[in-house]
Amino acid sequence: MNALVAVKEHAHTELLTCRVGEQWIGFHVQQVREVVTNQERTQMPLSPDAVLGLINLRGRVMTELDVRKVVGLPERAEDESCHVAIIETSSGEDFGLTVDDVGEVMLLDPDNYEPTPRSLDAIWRQVSEGVLKLEQGVLVLVNVDRFIALTIPSAEQGAPDKAVLH
C-alpha cells in the first residue's frame, strides 16, 4: 500500500515525536505503550549490536534497543539522559526503544506530509514511512516493524557455530 495513501487515510493519526541525535522521528501513538526513563538493564553478552540489554517493566521482560546504534550514531555518554519508548509490534513482542529525548504528541497534518525523500540517509530511508516538514526540521515517520527487522541479525551471520562432535 502506498504510504502516502495510508497516511492520508489516517488524517487523524497522532504521533509521538522523539529525538535521536539531531534527527526527530515519529511513532504512531497507538504503537507506543508508554515512555519510561532510563531503566536498570541487564546486558546480554554476544547479543546483536543494537541490543542494549533486557529490562524488567513491572514483571515483563523486554529487549531494549538503542535507536542511536541502529542508525549508526556514536554511543551515548554514560551520564547523558535518555528515554525508553515501549513499542508494540505486529509480532506481539514489545520492545524498548531508547531515544535521546521525547518531544510531544502531535496530530499528523497531511499538508506537511511528504513521501520519503531520496535525500534522506540510507538508514533512515529503510525505516521511513514518509516525512513531515516541521519548523525544527524533517521528522521521519518510523515503521517500527521495519525498524525492528533491521536489528535482528540475519541467519547466516548469527548462526552459532555448531560443534561437530557432541
Place this chain on the structure above:
Amino acid sequence: MDEELLAEFLTESNENLSAIEQQLMDLEANPQDEEILGAIFRAIHTVKGSCGFLGLVGLEKVAHAGENLLSKIRSLKFAMNADLVSLLLECADAITSLLEGLEAEGAEPDIDHSGLIKRLHAAERLVATMADGENSVVEAEQEDTGNESVSGGLETLQTWASDISEKAAAALAENGLVSAQAVMDVGFAKLKELDGFTAGDALKLLGVAKVVVKKGAQNAKPAAPEVVNVELPDDDSKLEVSVESKAEVVKKVVAEPQKSSPVPVKKTVVKNVGSVKPKSSGSIRVDVDLLDSLMNQVGELVLTRNRLVQMVQASGNMEFVRVSRDVDHITEQLQSKLLRTRMQPIQSVWNSVPRIVRDMGKQLEKKISVVMHGEETELDRTILNALKDPLTHIIRNSCDHGIEMPNERRKAGKPAEGTLRLSASQESGFIVILIEDDGAGIDAERVKKKAVTMGVLTEEQGEKISAKAALQLIFHAGLSTAEQVSNLSGRGVGMDVVRTEIEKVGGNVDISSEPGKGTTLRIRIPLTLAIISAMIVSCQNQRFAIPQMSIQELLSAPKDSQEWRVIGGQTFYRLRGKLLPIMRLKEKLQLSDTVEDEGSIVVIDLGDRNFGVLVDQICGAEEIVVKPLGVHFQHLGFYGGCSILGDGIVIPIFDCNELANLMQLSPEVEAIRQAENDDENDFSKDELQHTLVFSQGKQRFAIPMVLIERLELFPAERIEHSGTSEVLQYRDDVISVIRWGELIEVGERICSGEVYGLILSDGHKRMCLQVEQVEDILETPLEIKKQSENPLFLGTSVIDGTATEVIDVFEVVKKADINWFTRTASSSPNSDDTSLRQKILFVEDAAFFRNLVMPIFDVLGYEAWVAKDGLEACKILEERRPDLILTDLEMPNMNGYELTDWVREREEFDDIPIVALTATPVDEIDMTHRDKFVEVMLKLDRQSLTEGLGEVMANIKKKRPLSVEGSVVVDSSI
C-alpha cells in the same frame, strides 16, 4: 440430548474402551480365553446398546458391526487370530475417535466408517462360513436379534432384556420393573442407583426398553431384525475359495486397506486420555489454558515473593519478617499444589506403547513383549506431550533396529521373544526414563565407520573416539545405522530429532549399548518447566543462572591450584583424576580481555559429557521462573531464557546443552583427554584417601591426613632444645619435635627461616613432624604397590604419577615417645585384664586402612578381630561374639549393608551395636541405611573415630541398651 446422560455415557465408554485395547492383545496371546472375549464383547455391546438410546447412529453402526463379529466368534468358539485382532482394534479405534469427537463437539462427528464396517461384516461372514456350514449367517443373525423381539403381551424381563446380570435382574424385579414401559417410566437416574447397575447397564437397558416400547406401539409386530449390512467388499469372489485356504482369506479381507479413511477429528484442549481414571464426584474439569495462566500468575507471585523477602530482610523489622515468612510459606505451598494439578502419570503416554509394539511386531514378524515399571510416575503435562513423539520414535527404533528376528535371537541363545522394558522413576526433582531392549545392541565400530563415511568425523577422529562417545553419535543428524531403511523408522532423521525434542523441554538423553545384549536409552527430564531451581553465578559483575538440572557439583579453583592443565590450548581442571574441560565464561562471552584461571567452577554433567564453567563467584541457588527471550536472542542458543531475580534485575538462564556446543573441543584435544582419563583408573570415592604429600631432598613421601591434626608453617627458631630432644611450644603445651630429615638421614637440619610442621595428634597427646616441603594435599587411592622393609614405611604407592613412600605414622610417633602407646593404653579402663578387654570386629577390605586403624584399637585398649569383607565377618561371628562391629560400607563379596542385614536377622546378635565406617560423606548415605547403624563415622577423621569409638564402648560397658534412634553422625571435619 441430555447432557448428563451423555457425560455418563462418555465416561463409561471411555473406561470400557481404554481396557479393550489391552484385552484384545491379551486375547491374541490366549485365543481361547472366553472370559476376555466375553469382556470385550460386553464392552462393545454396552456402547452399542447405549447408542440406540442416545440416537448416535454412526457410532451404533460401527459398534454393532464389531459386536456382531465378536458375537459370531464367541458363539462359534472361533479361534482368534492376529488379523481379526487387528480388525477389532481398528474397530475400537474408530469407536474411540467417534467418542472423542462426540466429547469435543457434543454431537456425533461426521466420520465415514463404512469401509471398516464392510470389512467387519465380511470377516463375520467368513468366520461363520469357516466354522461350520450349518451355522449359516442368517441363522446366527436371527438368533442374535431374536432377543429383542416381543413375545405376545406377557412381558418378563427375560423376554426383552436377556443379557443383564442376575443381580441386576433381581434388583429390577424387586422394584417391580419388569416391563419395558416400567423401565422407561422410572428413568435413567433411578435406574443407575439400583443395586448391580452401572450407568452403562442402565443406559443399555433403557435403550432396549425404548426399542421394545416403540415396537409395542407398532401393534407388537415381531421386531424386524436391525438392518445388518452383510455386503461384501467388491471382490466377494474370495468367499468361494475352498475351505483349506480360508484362514488365508480372512487375512486378505481384513487386511484390505481402508478405502475411506476417517477424517481426523479436531482435538480440543481437554482430552480425556484413555487411562485417566473415571472421574470421581470430587473432581471438576478445568480448562488447561486456565491452569497455564494460573501457573504464570503463580510464577509472578514467586518472583514478587523473592523480592519481598529480600526487602524485608534488609529492613530488619521482625514483624515484617514474620509476615513475609508466612507469605513465603504460602507461596511455596501454592506453587507445589498448582504444579500437581498439571501433573499426569506417564502412563497416559505409555498406554499406546503396547499397541505400537504389537503393530510393529506384526509388521516386522518379530515377537516383542513390553514390560513397564513406574507407570504412575507423574510429569508436567507439557513435558509429557513433548515426550510423546520422541518416546514413540525410540520405541519404534528399538523394535525395528534393536530387537532381532526370532530365528536370529534363537541362534544367539536368546528367547525368541524380545523384551522392551520401560521404566520411569523420580530422582531428586527429575524424572529418569529408561527404555531398554534386549536386542542386538549397537556396534560402536559401525557407528564410527558410518560417521566417517558421512563426513561427521575424520578418519583420525574416528580412531580416537571412545566407544561410548561413538554411540552418542547416533543422535547426530544424518546418522542411522540400519542397513536397510524400513518404512517404519530409520530414515536417519530420527534420533537427532529425538534429542532436540527432549532438550527442548530441558532434558537430556544418552545411550549405552552392549553388542548382543541390548541397548538402553536414558532420558532425564525436569518435573516441570515453569519454575526451575537454578544456581546463580556471577562473572565480571554480571549474573547468570545455570539450571541445577545440569549441575553436578561446584568447585573452588584458586589460581595456584595444582589441578589446572592446558592441553592443545584448551584449559582443563583435574577433578578426581579426570580432566574436566573448562569453559572460561569471561572469555567465551567476551566479558573481559584478561582472563585468569581462578574463581569457581560449576561442573556441568550432561550425561554423555561433562565440562566446567569457570565463573568469578557462586551467588547461591534460587527458584526462578523461566521467561522466554525475544527475537534478538533466537540465534544465541546458549541462552535458554531469562528470569527476574528478587532485586528486580533480569538474569539470563543458560541452556547447558547449547553451552556445551560452544565449547568446541577439538577432536584431538578430546582424544588426548580420553587417553589421559583412561590411564587413570576410575576409583570409587570409597577408595580415595585424603593424603598429604611432602618432599624431603629429592624424595616424596605421603602421609594420610587421617592422622594429621594441623599443618603449621612456623619460624625454625621456635624449635627449642629440651635435654637431648627438640620441643615446640604449641597451644599451651610443649610437644616433641621429630625432624623427618634426621629420621631418614636426608638433608640438613634447618635452623632458620620458616619450616613446615605436621602436628600429629592422638587424643590429648601431640607431636610435631618437621618436614622440608609440603607439596600437596590430594584425594588419591593409596594403593601400596611395593611393601617396604623399613618399618617407618607402609610401602610405596604411586601418587600423581610419581613413586611415593607412604609413612607409617605410628612408627614415627613411637620415635617421638616410646611410651606413647603404653601410657595411653594404661589410661584405658580395659587394659588391665585382657579377658575383660572389649572386642571389636573390624570389617574392612582395604589393607591400607586396616593397617591405619588397627593401632587406634591398641591405643584405646580394645581387642580387634579383623575381617576383609562381610563374608569373613560372618564366619568370625559364627565362632565368636564381639562387643561392637565396626564395618566399612563398600566391600567386595558382602558389603556393609548386607552384613548389617545378616547380623540383624540373628536374634543372638540383636544387641551388638554396629558402627559404619565410610569415606562417603554422611549426607550421601541413604537414611534408611543410616538407621541400621549406631553411628556413621567418616574415614577422614581420626579424632572423631577415637572419640566416637570410646563413647560407644563406654555405653556398652554401662550395659545400657543402645537406642538406634540415638544415632550420631560424626562431623566430617579434618
